[in-house]
Amino acid sequence: MVKICCACGKEKAALKRPKTSEQICKTCFYAALEEEVHETITKHKLFSPRERVAVAASGGKDSTVLAHILTTLNERYKYGLDLFLLSIDEGITGYRDDSLETVKRNEQQYGIPLKILSYKELYGWTMDEIVRAIGHRNNCTFCGVFRRQALDRGAALMKADKMATGHNADDIAETVLLNILRGDVPRLGRCANIITGEDSAQPRVKPFKYTYEKEIVMYAFFKKLDYFSTECIYAPYAARGAAREFVKDLELVRPRAICDLIRSAEEFRLDTREGQSMPVAGKCQRCGYISSQDVCKACVLLEGLNKGLPNLGVSRTRGPKGGKAGLPASVDIST
Amino acid sequence: MVMGSRKGEEMLHRSDRKESDSTTRWGIETVCVKCKATTAQVLAKQQESLCWDCFHASLGKTVRKAVRLRGLVQPGDKVLVAVSGGHASTVLLRLLNEMRNLNMVREERGQIAFQMGAVYVGEGLANGSSPEESRRAMEAVSALHQASAPDVPLHCVLLEDIFDAEDERLADMGMDKGGLLVNLLQAVEDVTGREDLIESLRNALMVRVAARLGYNKLARGDCATRVAVRTIASAAKGAGFALPASIQHFDGRAGKEGPAVICPVRDLPMKDLAMLCHHLGAAPVLPPRPPQRARRKASLNTLAEGFVAGLQSALPSTVPTIVRTALKLQAFPWNQPSTTLGRGKDQNGASPADPAPASLCSICCAPLSPTEITAMQGVGGNTHGGGGIQLMNAVQEKIEGAANTSTPVGSRVRSSTGLLLFMANTALDSVDQACPHNWTPVSTALIQ
Numbered sequence: 001m002v003k004i005c006c007a008c009g010k011e012k013a014a015l016k017r018p019k020t021s022e023q024i025c026k027t028c029f030y031a032a033l034e035e036e037v038h039e040t041i042t043k044h045k046l047f048s049p050r051e052r053v054a055v056a057a058s059g060g061k062d063s064t065v066l067a068h069i070l071t072t073l074n075e076r077y078k079y080g081l082d083l084f085l086l087s088i089d090e091g092i093t094g095y096r097d098d099s100l101e102t103v104k105r106n107e108q109q110y111g112i113p114l115k116i117l118s119y120k121e122l123y124g125w126t127m128d129e130i131v132r133a134i135g136h137r138n139n140c141t142f143c144g145v146f147r148r149q150a151l152d153r154g155a156a157l158m159k160a161d162k163m164a165t166g167h168n169a170d171d172i173a174e175t176v177l178l179n180i181l182r183g184d185v186p187r188l189g190r191c192a193n194i195i196t197g198e199d200s201a202q203p204r205v206k207p208f209k210y211t212y213e214k215e216i217v218m219y220a221f222f223k224k225l226d227y228f229s230t231e232c233i234y235a236p237y238a239a240r241g242a243a244r245e246f247v248k249d250l251e252l253v254r255p256r257a258i259c260d261l262i263r264s265a266e267e268f269r270l271d272t273r274e275g276q277s278m279p280v281a282g283k284c285q286r287c288g289y290i291s292s293q294d295v296c297k298a299c300v301l302l303e304g305l306n307k308g309l310p311n312l313g314v315s316r317t318r319g320p321k322g323g324k325a326g327l328p329a330s331v332d333i334s335t
Numbered sequence: 336m337v338m339g340s341r342k343g344e345e346m347l348h349r350s351d352r353k354e355s356d357s358t359t360r361w362g363i364e365t366v367c368v369k370c371k372a373t374t375a376q377v378l379a380k381q382q383e384s385l386c387w388d389c390f391h392a393s394l395g396k397t398v399r400k401a402v403r404l405r406g407l408v409q410p411g412d413k414v415l416v417a418v419s420g421g422h423a424s425t426v427l428l429r430l431l432n433e434m435r436n437l438n439m440v441r442e443e444r445g446q447i448a449f450q451m452g453a454v455y456v457g458e459g460l461a462n463g464s465s466p467e468e469s470r471r472a473m474e475a476v477s478a479l480h481q482a483s484a485p486d487v488p489l490h491c492v493l494l495e496d497i498f499d500a501e502d503e504r505l506a507d508m509g510m511d512k513g514g515l516l517v518n519l520l521q522a523v524e525d526v527t528g529r530e531d532l533i534e535s536l537r538n539a540l541m542v543r544v545a546a547r548l549g550y551n552k553l554a555r556g557d558c559a560t561r562v563a564v565r566t567i568a569s570a571a572k573g574a575g576f577a578l579p580a581s582i583q584h585f586d587g588r589a590g591k592e593g594p595a596v597i598c599p600v601r602d603l604p605m606k607d608l609a610m611l612c613h614h615l616g617a618a619p620v621l622p623p624r625p626p627q628r629a630r631r632k633a634s635l636n637t638l639a640e641g642f643v644a645g646l647q648s649a650l651p652s653t654v655p656t657i658v659r660t661a662l663k664l665q666a667f668p669w670n671q672p673s674t675t676l677g678r679g680k681d682q683n684g685a686s687p688a689d690p691a692p693a694s695l696c697s698i699c700c701a702p703l704s705p706t707e708i709t710a711m712q713g714v715g716g717n718t719h720g721g722g723g724i725q726l727m728n729a730v731q732e733k734i735e736g737a738a739n740t741s742t743p744v745g746s747r748v749r750s751s752t753g754l755l756l757f758m759a760n761t762a763l764d765s766v767d768q769a770c771p772h773n774w775t776p777v778s779t780a781l782i783q
Contacts, residue, residue, distance in 0.1 A: 183656040185663045246642045250571050253633050254527060257571045264575025267704045269665040
């Protein structure tokens, strides 16, 4: 028996929506997914007209679909946004060089400008050089810290008002779990926020907060979007494994468990009376970018690299007299 | 009372064996760090090498401390201990019995004069086991009880007793209690939903049994490992708001008339409880094997159990960290014991429990968050889940209608029995929809 799309009632159903288990045709699926993202954007007021928005693009499925949907919705609903793609070149041979080619093609396909910043020009190191220096342990710490700051710097350089990232519902559900496992209560309260860093120059927004990873993949697949699907060559050493697998198991048993994890994080009764949980945003004394400490994490890690002390800022021990991890309190900041 | 799947229990035990051997690692015998006289035989809380006597005393001390600081058991109380034949509830019964002063008149240092009873809920019908199997399980539990605490009366009830025999509507339906229960459980297709419903029924039944027999406290053997599993599972069910209600030492949700639920062994990991059980020679009664068909499908609960057990065997700090995180969430007013005993007074201050609970789910008794209440009233939803909300409203109206025809909603246990009777009667698969943590269509609408 041929299943008929449950949304339009005419076309043959092409797929079963992972989020709702509805049998649906391709056209209705695209419409439903785009409509949900539009609703998320309008309901949470992610953008306001005439804003300049950086779309953090890696060339992977999430960011490619994000760029596609944002350009589509921008036209359809007249958001009046000035969109551009922002990519970071970590310098990983066999991974980032290929994915950057994809982003460059996306620039043509969606007709929005692209800016590429590299670790090499910002920090003087490529990821390949870093891994050669420190090995596979903790290399994702470096990459993550550097990329976060590199995106901020890129957005500031391009005078963006906001930055949109392709974090999907699965990613956020994983983060919620990881924060529970880690006992990080302040982050547990924040990790499900759809807008982060509201007080900073470029708040980050997540239009895909309620969009399932599987649906993003399906959207990219059926629309034949040009994306790069190889995993990072250093990814097997990443730490998210257990939580990621668990989220996928949950989804298999009950698809809405992902949404429910996010809802749980939003509704946790956290003790908000104590103000100690929120770090105060300040400026790094070395590079001048936003930091909660005197010296930002990127600068600490960079100093470790340059001095040949790769554990600086990575190991957990606090320095003497409350100094930053691995960094003596008496270090001369001016150098 | 511990509900656990066989696989999860096995995983928990496997990690026990591995680590309990580690006191004699490298063939060197260590001396007990407490008494420094005898050889250490067991590793308590994954760090202290203790001899069996000190281990027993140390677990007893943890429970004693919880009881005294939080005023869980007071002189003159009547405490009903929920036993399942598992490790946690067996140890709970033993340790509570040890701190009991049998002489109700003369005070004794460190002992509390209270009365004790035990309750066992037979769940043969819910597990799908044969009458013979359930009879054997019940006999094993009473044998275990006879061996460990013969002076404590044991009350055995069946899960189908949740359908009140005195309810006149029961006769109208032309079905016996067992048939009603099977009918009700079959109406819930979702495996997780069914497991949670069984747990809710069991809890409601135990509260009712305690109230009928004049007990004012119900002690459950929820241990740290169980709390960690529940934290993960609740998060995955979207019950983040309600979670802190069910993991505290004290739970006075039932109000003034109903018994308060206490969890004195909450801070002890399952492994320690199992080791003490082993030492005391109290072999656990494992729940009867569920039929092949039911076992193949995982539930969110069993997944969470496997997840925690897997992490725990690789990283021993997993359970304590999860528990610590969960306990940082704010509890509800009725988690505060009304009066405290002895030294606990300064800790809890003079803040008596305010038994005015917010809206509770009529099935699982979980407190409802503002968004859930809004969704139930059908005001908040604006999008694709609208159908779910309408269905929800219809169900809610029917439930209220059903509840109104019977006794006034004063006694909550009573009204939820009416609800269950109603649902079993109409074979409506509405338990999924009616409980916010197990209802299907509305959840996505809630957050969108």
